[in-house]
Amino acid sequence: MNLRGIWAVFRKEFHENLRDKRTLLSALVFGPVISPVLVAVLVQFMISRTQTQGEQDISLAVIQAEHAPNLLDYLGARGIKIVKVDLDETGAREAVAKQTHDIVLEIPADFGQRLQAGEPAPVILYSDSSRSFERQGVGRVRALVANYGIEIAQLRFLARGIDPISVLPISVQEIDVSTPSGRSVLVLNMMTYLVLLSMLFGGLYLAIDATAGERERGSLEVLLTSPVPREHLIYGKILAAASYMLVSLVLTVTMFSLAMSFVGLERLGITANLGPAPAALIVGCCAPLILFGSAYLTIISAFAKTYREAQTYLQLVITIPTLPLIFAGMLGLQPKLGLMFVPFLSQHLLMTTVVRAEKILPVHMFVSVGSTLLFGVLLTYAAGRLYRREALLG
Amino acid sequence: MLEARGLFKSFGKVEAVRGVSFAARDGQITGLLGPNGAGKSTTLRMLYTVLKPDQGDAFINGTSVTMDPLAARRSIGVLSHGAGVYNNLTARENITYFGELHGLTRADRESRATELIEMLEMQPFADRLAKGFSQGQKLKTALARALVHRPRNLLLDEPTNGLDVMAVRNLRKLLGQLRDAGHCVLFSSHVMQEVEQLCDEVVVINGGLVVAAGTLADIRAHAANSHLEDAFVSLMNGGDAGNGEPK
Numbered sequence: 001m002n003l004r005g006i007w008a009v010f011r012k013e014f015h016e017n018l019r020d021k022r023t024l025l026s027a028l029v030f031g032p033v034i035s036p037v038l039v040a041v042l043v044q045f046m047i048s049r050t051q052t053q054g055e056q057d058i059s060l061a062v063i064q065a066e067h068a069p070n071l072l073d074y075l076g077a078r079g080i081k082i083v084k085v086d087l088d089e090t091g092a093r094e095a096v097a098k099q100t101h102d103i104v105l106e107i108p109a110d111f112g113q114r115l116q117a118g119e120p121a122p123v124i125l126y127s128d129s130s131r132s133f134e135r136q137g138v139g140r141v142r143a144l145v146a147n148y149g150i151e152i153a154q155l156r157f158l159a160r161g162i163d164p165i166s167v168l169p170i171s172v173q174e175i176d177v178s179t180p181s182g183r184s185v186l187v188l189n190m191m192t193y194l195v196l197l198s199m200l201f202g203g204l205y206l207a208i209d210a211t212a213g214e215r216e217r218g219s220l221e222v223l224l225t226s227p228v229p230r231e232h233l234i235y236g237k238i239l240a241a242a243s244y245m246l247v248s249l250v251l252t253v254t255m256f257s258l259a260m261s262f263v264g265l266e267r268l269g270i271t272a273n274l275g276p277a278p279a280a281l282i283v284g285c286c287a288p289l290i291l292f293g294s295a296y297l298t299i300i301s302a303f304a305k306t307y308r309e310a311q312t313y314l315q316l317v318i319t320i321p322t323l324p325l326i327f328a329g330m331l332g333l334q335p336k337l338g339l340m341f342v343p344f345l346s347q348h349l350l351m352t353t354v355v356r357a358e359k360i361l362p363v364h365m366f367v368s369v370g371s372t373l374l375f376g377v378l379l380t381y382a383a384g385r386l387y388r389r390e391a392l393l394g
Numbered sequence: 395m396l397e398a399r400g401l402f403k404s405f406g407k408v409e410a411v412r413g414v415s416f417a418a419r420d421g422q423i424t425g426l427l428g429p430n431g432a433g434k435s436t437t438l439r440m441l442y443t444v445l446k447p448d449q450g451d452a453f454i455n456g457t458s459v460t461m462d463p464l465a466a467r468r469s470i471g472v473l474s475h476g477a478g479v480y481n482n483l484t485a486r487e488n489i490t491y492f493g494e495l496h497g498l499t500r501a502d503r504e505s506r507a508t509e510l511i512e513m514l515e516m517q518p519f520a521d522r523l524a525k526g527f528s529q530g531q532k533l534k535t536a537l538a539r540a541l542v543h544r545p546r547n548l549l550l551d552e553p554t555n556g557l558d559v560m561a562v563r564n565l566r567k568l569l570g571q572l573r574d575a576g577h578c579v580l581f582s583s584h585v586m587q588e589v590e591q592l593c594d595e596v597v598v599i600n601g602g603l604v605v606a607a608g609t610l611a612d613i614r615a616h617a618a619n620s621h622l623e624d625a626f627v628s629l630m631n632g633g634d635a636g637n638g639e640p641k
Contacts, residue, residue, distance in 0.1 A: 219479060
């Protein structure tokens with residue numbers, strides 16, 4: 001096989017598209033810069049939210065605080081900041097609704113008396129459960145008040161000569177086994193999704209320009225009269241799109257690695273494994289996809305008659321291979337041998353494994369690389385067959 | 395030397411070419427004359443190997459376009475309809491790219507590009523991106539591109555479309571030079587004056603069939619009319635001109 005034609009087409013497409021602003025922007029800027037920045041900003045936001053919740057005292061507005069000094073001391077000693085307020089019921093509701101106070105505790109006037117008489121002593125807690133960021137604070141207040149009750153109950157049992165342990169037949173011990181990196185599922189899913197999408201976008205405009213664009217300009221016909229087999233022409237174009245995708249992939253992963261080292265994921269309880277070595281491994285996992293991706297986009301745009309038509313198709317079609325990722329996120333799919341045969345999904349799972357600092361099974365890597373490359377070669381071959389058809393000229 | 399032998403081509407139900415045979419000889423300019431939709435472009439496309447004939451065959455210097463299209467392509471230069479050039483390449487790069495596709499070495503294609511740029515008087519815009527080229531500049535670029543591998547045969551599909559008078563004159567001069575250098579030039583047109591001024595031989599096509607072929611004098615004699623345009627019209631009316639297949 002004479003590869004001269006493939007090489008000539010590859011070089012020309014690579015070179016010509018370097019002068020195309022749209023191609024360059026999508027390959028070097030949109031994906032590689034904007035998506036890591038987007039994720040970094042989001043992570044930064046999450047960090048600032050969790051920090052205010054975890055480290056700041058929960059502020060609790062208390063109505064008629066004078067009726068329960070001991071309870072309030074108990075809460076105060078456990079990190080709840082007590083704010084004494086004077087409100088009626090509607091005032092309390094309004095205060096929560098308007099967020100002047102996130103949580104309001106009302107202590108009835110007979111609280112002390114009922115407690116002393118051994119009757120149930122109600123307290124009223126106002127909060128807004130639709131505001132997810134306050135839910136944790138409410139939960140803590142509720143648990144502390146309940147604990148205070150249990151301690152009183154235990155004292156009462158002791159006073160009557162009963163071992164308080166006997167009225168607590170079951171105790172629940174919670175153990176959280178998620179590793180710090182494991183908690184970052186959302187961030188990770190988003191990151192792998194953006195890495196793959198950004199990679200595809202890198203070659204998008206070249207794929208369109210080299211096929212639908214070439215036909216629309218009228219240069220395709222003359223190109224087909226050169227003494228190069230038609231399938232070699234399309235192979236050269238696919239390789240050129242692939243090379244732009246590779247550049248896009250390397251840049252995107254590098255930018256993610258840099259961006260994440262700046263935001264300080266560890267403060268979120270996530271230790272993302274994204275240093276130079278894991279980043280290189282991620283590029284290695286995704287690189288086999290490049291052939292598949294560029295052949296896929298080239299085939300689709302070869303069907304289109306004009307540049308704009310191809311653009312319309314591709315913007316829809318480009319998301320299809322990334323659909324399994326969304327399901328993987330929803331179903332919480334774990335790396336399994338069977339899933340490694342699926343392009344895009346296997347790369348997502350491998351990337352997730354790397355970022356979580358877990359070991360990749362060699363057989364998984366082998367199957368992922370092998371099957372993805374095989375699919376890529378088949379699609380490239382199909383593109384070659386397609387280019388031999390006369391209907392191509394439109 | 396180009397030779398069409400009984401070419402047939404249909405697209406779906408439309409029979410665009412229904413048995414076209416003719417020859418275009420070296421050292422001559424042959425015109426493919428016919429109204430719009432007569433089958434000129436389809437015939438040319440089969441000759442320059444982009445379309446495969448349903449029946450019949452064409453020969454480039456004796457090489458069959460159906461049996462060995464790659465070899466046939468080596469000895470033809472093509473100027474397609476609309477002369478599409480690559481906007482993000484300079485004129486020179488457009489030329490050398492095709493030199494590379496034709497297997498010219500780097501030194502060879504560079505020197506050949508310079509030679510063509512001089513020959514076609516393209517120096518003022520040779521190293522500018524083709525983006526802002528006028529129709530005439532695009533045509534020159536496309537023509538140089540078609541000639542980069544020194545093909546024996548040149549096929550042009552309606553080359554004068556969209557050109558101003560000066561550009562048409564230049565093209566005419568150039569085609570004359572190529573003929574005198576012994577090339578075989580075949581071009582399609584529906585403009586009578588052009589054919590009259592330029593061609594040694596004319597092939598008149600209508601409704602996918604050759605209705606007349608020969609020198610200008612032959613055509614006039616055949617239609618029994620001394621004025622080519624009148625001869626042409628009478629030929630069209632004699633054939634089934636109303637057929638008008640879409641292109």
